[in-house]
Amino acid sequence: MQLDFNHNGLFHSAFTLEDARAAGVPEAVLAAAAAEQAKQSIDGAASRARARHSTMIGGQGSMYLIKADEAARYIAAGSPADASAYALLSAEAVALQITPQEQAARVIAARDGWLLVAARIEAARISGKAALDVLQEVDAVLAGRDATVEALDAI
């Protein structure tokens, strides 16, 4: 592990723990630097977790939102047989050879399922990162990081 940190008015870059400790850098300074890196690892694990549950291609996030919004409006409108006013919904129903009603139900179910997963990911990510801020020792930071990453990898 290499750390970047400020100490004694200087910027230290790419210090190994061994070198930093040998140079007398306080453990709390190193713990804070390690926490910064650990947060990036946690964000990376969260990103991987999201990718396992949704298609991560350019623009797909907004596409999901548009689809969910359109499906919700369609259902709220009474699920009319003529779904031509709902471009994505009707196009996908034709493509999948199912009714617009069925497609709208699938979209809403997928949205609800994704919300549950997203909430678990976000809770683990936010709480895992916040927990690092109070730790004063590098080993504790690394243990906290590993636990959060492991939890995210299990989602």
Next chain:
Amino acid sequence: MGMSALLNEASALVATYREKNKVIDAALAAAVKAAPELYKIFYVDAVLGDDATGTGDKTKPFKTVSKACSTIPYGGGGIIYLADGQEFVLTADVKIAKKNIAIYPTPGYLVKPTLRNICLPAGTPGFSAGSSNMTTGFLVEGSVLVLRSLRIRTADYVEPAAPVMNVYTGFIRRNDNHCGTIHADMCDIELGDTRFMRNTINGQLAIVSLYSVKVTRVGPVVTNTPLFELDGTPLVLSVGGMTLPAGATWLNDLLQGVRLDANGLPRNVLTNIIL
């Protein structure tokens, strides 16, 4: 031909072979002896040394780093030991082509020797017309240069108010060719007005590793002097245990000329540091 004649013929042939073999062996021995020894150890003493009469031996050191570098044969390498605590000024460019050179303090040193380059005024032969403050430095071409336990002081402007600054500044520069590998450890790099390394134009790759190096900025004119100037040229940079000026950052500060793609990722620098 009778048996006796055949024997005589064979004996003559053997004698001729043996004679030719001796000639070839002698020529080979002479060639081996004449070939330069490729690995050298030189001592440099700025006070007691002499480039004209010195041999680079410990008892007859050279006076300049330039002399020691140039005496290491093309394709060869070696160690150059600098005298304890002395200052060695690069008064002209030191070209290192196809060599593997390590510059260390003399074993048992007490004070790190200083290696310093200088700026030259406008009008110096070889300058672009009208520009000023070109520096001397190591011109590295397909070589390895190792700097250990040295104080490296980059040049201050000699003409601070010059209207046009020469772009060829740098303690280390590539020499219109593949640069090579630069390594520095346990060195103190004091950045004056000019950068430590300039590796720009034509895409020459440089590989640089820095370990346990302390960098300070001492100006006096330029107070944000970069460590590297790249202008998009590729650099492989490995660092560890760097102590840097307060408030310094790598990207666009110590490391200038980094080319970023549309996602903000560096495209010309491969490094272990987070830019």
